[in-house]
Amino acid sequence: MADNKQNAEVMVSEVHKKIRxxxxxxxxxxxNTVDVREIGTIIYSLGCFPSRADLHDFIAEVEEDHSGYIHMDKFLPAMTKVLLDHKFPPIPEDILLQAFEVLDKEKKGYLELEELTKYMTMEGEPFTQEEMDEMLTALADREKNVIYYRDLLSQLTIDTGM
Structure with a gap:
C-alpha cells in the first residue's frame, strides 16, 4: 500500500510541475496571476480540450471576484483535478483527420485559409477571430495561403502520456 501512495504522490507532484x-x-x-483570457491557452497546452461551456465553468470556478485575473492558488488544485480525472480529453487524431478530409472535397491535402476560416468561425462551436489569427499565424503556409491539415493534426493532438 505504501508504494501506491508514494506513486500517487509522485504523479501529483509531476502534474503540479506541468501546471506550474x-x-x-x-x-x-x-x-502568481494570469489574465483570464490566457486560461484557455494554458489549458490547451496541458493537453486538455474543453468546450466553450466547460471552459467558462472552469473560469467561473477559479477567477478572483470577476477581476479578470486568476491566481495560481485557485488554478493549481482545480487544474490538478482536471488532469487527474482526465476531463476535457483531446479528440483522437484519426477523427480529426476524417473531419479535415470531409472539408477537403478535392483531396488536395490542404485547405485554403479563407475556406478554413469560414468553417472554423461559422460552424459548430465557432472560433473567435483572435483564436483564428493565432492558429493561422502559427500553422499557415503564408506563401501559398493554405494550411496543410496533416501538419495541423500534430498541433491539435497532444501526447498526454503522464
Missing part, C-alpha cells in the same frame, strides 16, 4: 510551468509562461508580472 504552463501557468508561469503566462504570468508576465511574476506575481
Amino acid at each position: 510551468a504552463a501557468f508561469e509562461a503566462f504570468d508576465y508580472e511574476s506575481n
Whole structure:
C-alpha cells in the first residue's frame, strides 16, 4: 500500500510541475496571476480540450471576484483535478483527420485559409477571430495561403502520456 501512495504522490507532484510551468509562461508580472483570457491557452497546452461551456465553468470556478485575473492558488488544485480525472480529453487524431478530409472535397491535402476560416468561425462551436489569427499565424503556409491539415493534426493532438 505504501508504494501506491508514494506513486500517487509522485504523479501529483509531476502534474503540479506541468501546471506550474504552463501557468508561469503566462504570468508576465511574476506575481502568481494570469489574465483570464490566457486560461484557455494554458489549458490547451496541458493537453486538455474543453468546450466553450466547460471552459467558462472552469473560469467561473477559479477567477478572483470577476477581476479578470486568476491566481495560481485557485488554478493549481482545480487544474490538478482536471488532469487527474482526465476531463476535457483531446479528440483522437484519426477523427480529426476524417473531419479535415470531409472539408477537403478535392483531396488536395490542404485547405485554403479563407475556406478554413469560414468553417472554423461559422460552424459548430465557432472560433473567435483572435483564436483564428493565432492558429493561422502559427500553422499557415503564408506563401501559398493554405494550411496543410496533416501538419495541423500534430498541433491539435497532444501526447498526454503522464
